Every structure is written in C-alpha cells, then in structure tokens.
Amino acid sequence: MKIELGLRAGIALPLLATLIVGMSVLAVFNYIMQLSALKEEEKRSIEMAVNTAQVFLDTSTFHYQQMAALVSKLPDVQEAVSRRDRSRLIDKFLPSYTYLKENFGLAQFHFHIPPSISLLRLHDLSTYGDDISKERKTVVQVEATKKGLRGIEIGLGGAGLRGVEPIFYRGSYVGSIDFGGGFKPEVEQLKKALNAEVGVFINKDLLLAWPGLKDIKHTIGRWISLHFTGEDPKLFVSESSLKKASETKDKYYSEIVSQLGKEFIAIYVPLKDFSGKFIGFIYIIKERILSPVKLFTILGINIIVYIVMLTVIALLIGYGMNKFVINPILSLTRATEEISMGKVTQKVEVKDARGEIAVLAKAIERMRITMKKLLE
Numbered sequence: 562m563k564i565e566l567g568l569r570a571g572i573a574l575p576l577l578a579t580l581i582v583g584m585s586v587l588a589v590f591n592y593i594m595q596l597s598a599l600k601e602e603e604k605r606s607i608e609m610a611v612n613t614a615q616v617f618l619d620t621s622t623f624h625y626q627q628m629a630a631l632v633s634k635l636p637d638v639q640e641a642v643s644r645r646d647r648s649r650l651i652d653k654f655l656p657s658y659t660y661l662k663e664n665f666g667l668a669q670f671h672f673h674i675p676p677s678i679s680l681l682r683l684h685d686l687s688t689y690g691d692d693i694s695k696e697r698k699t700v701v702q703v704e705a706t707k708k709g710l711r712g713i714e715i716g717l718g719g720a721g722l723r724g725v726e727p728i729f730y731r732g733s734y735v736g737s738i739d740f741g742g743g744f745k746p747e748v749e750q751l752k753k754a755l756n757a758e759v760g761v762f763i764n765k766d767l768l769l770a771w772p773g774l775k776d777i778k779h780t781i782g783r784w785i786s787l788h789f790t791g792e793d794p795k796l797f798v799s800e801s802s803l804k805k806a807s808e809t810k811d812k813y814y815s816e817i818v819s820q821l822g823k824e825f826i827a828i829y830v831p832l833k834d835f836s837g838k839f840i841g842f843i844y845i846i847k848e849r850i851l852s853p854v855k856l857f858t859i860l861g862i863n864i865i866v867y868i869v870m871l872t873v874i875a876l877l878i879g880y881g882m883n884k885f886v887i888n889p890i891l892s893l894t895r896a897t898e899e900i901s902m903g904k905v906t907q908k909v910e911v912k913d914a915r916g917e918i919a920v921l922a923k924a925i926e927r928m929r930i931t932m933k934k935l936l937e
Contacts, residue, residue, distance in 0.1 A: 576878060580871055588867040603850045607828055610755050611813045614830045614843045617751050618722065622711035625724025625740040630709060633726040633738050642672060642738075643730035647681050647689070658683040668721065669741035672728075673700050680736060696770070699725045699835055703737045712835025719771045720744065720763050720787065723835070745788045748843075752790045755845060760789030761832070762803065763841040784841065796820050797827050797846045806831075806842060817849065824849040889918045893925055900929050 632638055632654075641649040650672060661667035662684070670683040677694035694701050696716035703710060709726040725739040744761045751759045762784045768774050779786040779793065782800040791797075797818050806814040806829035814829045828845040896909045909926040 576882075577875060580875060580878075584867045584871045588864065599850060603826070606847065606850060607813070607815050607826060610757065610828055610845050610847060611830050613754055614751055614759075614845065617747055617754070618713070618832075618843070621742070621747050622713070622722050622724055625722060625742070626709055626711040626726065627724070628740045629724045629726035629738050633728045638738075639728055639730040639735065642674065642680065642728050643733075643735040645674065645680060650681050651683070651686065655683055655686075666742060666746040667740065668743055669718075669723075669739065671739050671741075672736060673697075673704075673738070674736040675704055675734070677701050677704060699723050699739065700737055702835075703727050704734075707734055710835055713832060713840065714741075714835055715763070715767050715771075715840060717770060717772070719768060719773050720761070720840070722747070743788075748788045748790060751843075751845075755847065757848075758789065758791035758797075758846040760791070760794055760844050761787040761841065762798075762829075762844055763787060763832075767840055791846065794844070797825060798844060802827065803829075803842075807839075818846075885915050886918065889915075889922070893918070893922055896925060896929075900925070900932055903932075906933070 637653065638650070640646075641653075654670065658667065658670045661670075668684060672680040672682075673693065674680045677692060677697065677700050679689050679691050679693050682688055696718075697714070698716075699710060699712070699714050703725045704727075707727050709724070711724040712722075714721060714723045721741050721743050723739055723741040725737055727734055728736045728738055748759045748761060762781075765774075765780065765783050765785050768785065774785070777785045777787075779789065779795065781795065781798060781803060784800075784803050786794045786798075797820060802814075802816060805816075809831070813831070816827055818825045818827050826847045826849050828847065829842040830845070831839060832841045832843060834840050893909070896907070899907065900909075909922060909929055
C-alpha cells in the first residue's frame with residue numbers, strides 16, 4: 562500500500578504541478594493577448610470615428626461648393642448677376658431652393674455682388690443690398706482671389722458650412738454665389754454612421770454677435786454646445802476636458818468617462834474654419850469596447866476554459882499512466898514479492914506492459930523460472 566501510494570503521488574503530483582503552472586502561464590498570456598487586441602480595436606474605433614467626422618464635414622462643404630460652381634457657370638445666371646436682376650434669379654431658382662430646403666435641409670442660397678454686397682438671399686428675400694463684408698469673410702476672400710473656397714464660417718447666422726464660387730460674365734468678375742447649411746443635419750447623419758452621440762462645441766467668443774446665442778441651452782466655460790444628439794453634454798464633458806482638448810488643436814483628444822453605470826469614450830475632433838483658424842470641436846461619445854465588465858468576463862472565460870482543459874488533460878494522462886506504467890509496476894512488485902517468498906509457480910505476466918516495463922517483466926519471469934529450477 563505504501564509503495565502504491567508513493568508511486569502514484571510521486572508521478573501525479575509533479576505532473577499536475579507542471580500542468581497547473583503551464584496552463585496558468587498560457588492563460589495569462591492569452592488574457593494579455595486578448596486585452597492587447599481589444600485595446601488595438603478600441604484605438605481603431607476612435608481613429609475611425611475621427612476620420613468619419615472629418616470626412617462628413619469635408620464632403621458636405623465640397624457638395625456645397627459643387628452646387629455653387631454648377632450655378633455660377635450657367636450663362637443666364639452670369640448675365641442676371643451682372644445686371645443685378647433679382648427678379649430673374651428669383652423666378653429661376655426659388656422653386657428649386659424651396660424643394661432643396663424641404664427635402665435636403667439646404668439653409669442658404671445667396672448671391673453677392675462687389676464690394677461684398679448682398680444681391681439676393683433666396684432664404685430671406687426681403688433682406689438685400691446690405692454690406693456683408695464684416696460677417697462673410699468667405700465672400701470677401703473669393704472677391705479678392707477670384708477663386709472658389711469651402712469650409713466652416715462663423716458670422717451673424719452662427720457657425721455654418723459654406724461653399725462659395727465666383728461668377729464671371731464675359732470674362733469679368735461680377736459677383737459670387739454660396740450654398741450653405743448648419744451643423745445639425747451633419748451631426749444627425751454622423752450619429753447614425755458611428756452609432757454614437759455627437760455634438761459641436763464652438764468658442765463662445767466667436768459667436769458674441771450671433772442672435773441665436775441667447776437660446777443656447779448648454780454652455781461649459783467658454784464653450785457652447787450646438788446640436789448635441791444626447792440629452793445633456795455635461796454628463797460626459799467637463800471644462801477641464803475641453804481645456805485639455807484645446808491644447809491638442811491639431812490632433813484628436815480622447816478620455817474615458819464613467820456615467821450611467823457604464824464607461825464611455827469622449828472623443829474631441831478639432832474644428833477649423835475655412836482659413837485654418839481653430840474654432841472648436843466635434844465631440845463624439847461612444848460606449849467603451851474595453852470596459853471592466855468585459856475584461857472580467859474575458860478573464861473568467863479564460864479561467865473556465867483552462868480549468869476544463871487542465872481537467873481533461875490530467876484525466877487522460879492519469880488514465881495512461883495508470884494503465885501503462887503504475888498498474889504494471891504494481892503487478893511486477895507483487896510478483897517479485899511472491900517470488901522472494903518462494904512462490905514460483907505462477908507465471909509472471911503483465912497485460913499492458915510496454916517498453917522498458919515489458920523488458921522488466923520478462924527479466925522477472927526468467928528469474929522466476931531460474932528460481933523454480935533451483936528449488937526443484
């Protein structure tokens with residue numbers, strides 16, 4: 562009994578210890594690799610959100626400039642602008658503008674003449690002939706360079722997306738045209754594309770002349786929030802976060818925010834106007850991929866999987882060791898004890914003996930035969 566217990570323990574315990582250590586190392590390694598993969602996925606998710614936001618805005622202003630370029634090349638438009646013929650332009654474009662406004666959210670369709678004077682606002686027919694040089698810097702630049710441009714512009718109408726093109730008649734510059742819209746449609750589309758809450762922060766100092774400033778609901782320090790798709794940006798954004806984000810004007814800034822029993826990533830994408838001046842951020846609130854709950858879930862799954870694997874391997878090795886090593890050795894031990902006591906009539910046979918144990922069994926059998934002859 563002592564031999565059996567010692568033999569089994571001597572083989573099983575080191576083997577089991579080796580398996581436990583090996584599986585533990587493998588489990589930790591696998592956990593680290595999964596964690597690294599999740600972190601990389603989270604980083605890619607953030608960068609995708611940043612790129613998508615930038616592409617959305619650039620595409621919108623590009624489309625506005627395309628529309629402006631299309632209209633500016635029409636001979637009837639060129640002649641009507643050169644003659645300051647508002648009635649002709651209204652008859653030609655008011656139905657189209659109304660349709661685009663109702664179905665596509667087009668906010669602005671505006672003709673201008675030198676020196677930066679409003680000729681026709683299809684979005685406000687009653688206001689014209691006013692000097693727009695102070696609030697419409699895009700128009701001033703197009704007039705100066707005679708080249709089209711696009712981008713974000715802040716004026717009396719707040720912050721908007723603009724595309725402006727010059728108009729020429731018989732080779733001479735006669736005015737310009739712009740199309741534009743607000744951030745709201747883009748923010749709503751961006752929310753659907755990213756499956757996240759999206760909003761815009763603009764520096765309050767840049768909007769002091771905007772009449773709509775008094776109606777803004779959410780202000781954080783010197784930043785005002787425009788068109789946030791969630792309930793309240795203050796749940797996710799702090800003044801200190803905006804300060805840190807403003808210090809990284811050329812790169813995005815992100816941080817982890819705990820709210821509503823979950824973890825979110827707040828991403829701040831810098832916004833620049835048509836001239837390259839930093840004016841604010843698009844901010845994106847995404848539920849975090851790499852949350853503590855998910856980490857513990859991964860760890861728990863790893864532990865369960867490796868416990869199952871360890872159990873199966875231990876059972877298989879134990880079965881093999883018992884059948885082909887331990888049991889044959891115990892059988893040979895009993896046979897040797899009987900031979901030592903003079904019981905040499907029983908043939909030594911070990912059914913499952915393999916390799917060296919089979920050789921040992923044959924040697925003991927020869928010893929039994931020799932002992933038997935000597936005793937006879």
